[in-house]
Amino acid sequence: MANDDLDTEWMKAYLLGDRSGFDAIYRKYSGKVYGYLTQKLSSKAETDEVFQEVFLKFHRFRRNYDFKYSLLQWLYVISNTVLADHHRKRGRSVLTEAWDEKFDEVSQTDASLALIPMESNAPEVELSMLNAEQQSVLEMRVIGELEFREIASRLGKSEQGVRQILSRALKKLRAPKTTSPRRSRS
């Protein structure tokens, strides 16, 4: 049986309440998720906490799984969502290097994001100037790499509404707030 077929069988069994389905998925993917999180987080305690939340979220939202995506993609999206929540919960006003790296990558394909000015000596974006909704949209778009359609469905808003929130967030971020020299990322 092909790898994906096996994943589908496990997921179906799991959705029908069979614990062995979850066990098999956990055995196969827990190491990969944990390995990924160790790269993204600095401390072991944080990694353990986020890792646990990733799989518990995977379990809580199991019925949202869409069979057209692979389990690996689904776990990737959940991992990044939990990572983003983790950073937000910890009250970080600036995003980590991981976010920044991600930002660089996405900005290459999303022209509007590329226009955010960045401080040359501190390549981090001040998120504290955004409200919770704007932060959330920006993180989902940049870290979670979600489509506008997906963000809109998560927030219960229209695509147009999400675009507006993002646009306002970007406007705020673009506005110079210090006298230090700035540069545009492109």
Next chain:
Amino acid sequence: MKDFQAFSESNSVSPPQAVSEKILSEVSKDLDPALSPILFKVFFVYLIAGALTLLFCPQFGINLTGGMGLMSLFMRLGEGPCMLGCGGFFMASGSLSAALALRPEELRKLRKSEWLWLPVLSLVLMSSLVCFGGEFLLSFGLFWLVGSVLGGVATLEAGWLLRRSAWLGRSR
């Protein structure tokens, strides 16, 4: 996409045993619920659904359909088959309601021992009917019991198949 590639190619690192145990135990608690609370819940589902079927039974004086209702249909086949049909109808309504009301893990748990708890539940419910004035001769009572168990199991299985496709279909 670069990040997804990094994710898919990231080295596998075993999570700490304690964390794994915590996750697996949380999930297990949810996916492997204890049978007794489910049975307690199910008892009331069968009781309410069964009581609603009495609306069609002339024996209990709440026959809304007029005449002999369903009973006249079953009686054409004789008294034994009539009791078989009544028992089946009574428990099938409960099984269908349970299949519609329960979560997949609960229904799965129930199905594992349906041949054990359904006869007991049938007996308990039949006794309740006797208490409320139902007339059961021993031989016909046996027909009712057999009918109720067969009807209950068959409908629970049909309900499971129905819900199964809905649960898997809902995951798009």
